[in-house]
Amino acid sequence: MIRTRVGYAGGSTADPTYRRIGDHAETVEVDYDPSVIGYADLLTLFWRGHDPRRPAFSTQYRSAVFYRTDDERRLAEESKSAIEGVLGGVRTAIEPLDRFYRAEDYHQKYRLRSSRTIMSAFRRLFPDDRDFVDSTAAARVNGWLDGCGDADGIERDLPRLGLGEEALAELRELLGERARRGGYVAR
Numbered sequence: 562m563i564r565t566r567v568g569y570a571g572g573s574t575a576d577p578t579y580r581r582i583g584d585h586a587e588t589v590e591v592d593y594d595p596s597v598i599g600y601a602d603l604l605t606l607f608w609r610g611h612d613p614r615r616p617a618f619s620t621q622y623r624s625a626v627f628y629r630t631d632d633e634r635r636l637a638e639e640s641k642s643a644i645e646g647v648l649g650g651v652r653t654a655i656e657p658l659d660r661f662y663r664a665e666d667y668h669q670k671y672r673l674r675s676s677r678t679i680m681s682a683f684r685r686l687f688p689d690d691r692d693f694v695d696s697t698a699a700a701r702v703n704g705w706l707d708g709c710g711d712a713d714g715i716e717r718d719l720p721r722l723g724l725g726e727e728a729l730a731e732l733r734e735l736l737g738e739r740a741r742r743g744g745y746v747a748r
Contacts, residue, residue: 563592565700567669569662570627571654572620577662586623590661600633604640613644613653627658669694672706676735682728698722705736712740 567589574583591603607626617623626641628634637655645651667674670693674680679702687693702722705715715736719729 562598562700562704563594563697564695565592565703566590566661566663566694567671568664570658570660571623571625571656579665579668582621584620585662586625587621587664588625588627588661601636601640604637608640608644613641614648614650616652624653626653626655627661628655629658663694666690666694670699670703673699673703675706676731678731679724679728679735682724685725686723702732706739708739 567587569577569582569585570588570590572583572585574581574585577583577585593603604626611624613624615624626637628637634655634657641651641653641655644653663669669690673683683693683696683699683702687696687699693699698721701710701718704710719732722729724732
């Protein structure tokens with residue numbers, strides 16, 4: 562992944578916010594390099610990351626794949642059909658993406674924001690919040706803190722972040738706690 566952002570999509574409410582989301586769904590926008598990972602591979606990760614049979618208790622939390630092109634729509638529908646054949650009862654919607662609205666800053670990189678030391682290091686690198694949210698490094702660290710990635714890849718990438726020794730030490734400690742609680746999922 563190059564970067565991720567959380568936000569709102571799939572509804573008709575103009576300029577949604579967390580407090581005024583209307584009929585939008587909370588969603589994640591993913592920028593990726595198709596020469597490294599394809600859209601079909603991203604869909605595999607999407608299906609693996611949740612139970613698509615679980616009913617949503619509101620439109621805000623519905624399971625949906627938003628597509629931009631006809632090819633993405635076709636791939637999303639094909640992957641949904643394949644999952645339906647295995648699991649049955651899939652409730653995930655396949656919807657066109659008319660517009661993605663970025664969520665408020667305090668929702669972005671939520672796991673990462675829990676560490677003052679690591680956030681201070683990121684703030685030195687990215688004083689502007691938009692640059693921080695759009696940072697590949699912030700997306701990776703946030704994902705690692707949420708249990709994504711593999712230990713070898715994480716250890717290889719840690720020195721490349723430019724965070725400084727104190728932040729790296731805290732990050733290693735938090736990642737070690739995560740590994741002891743259940744490890745990482747190479748998603």
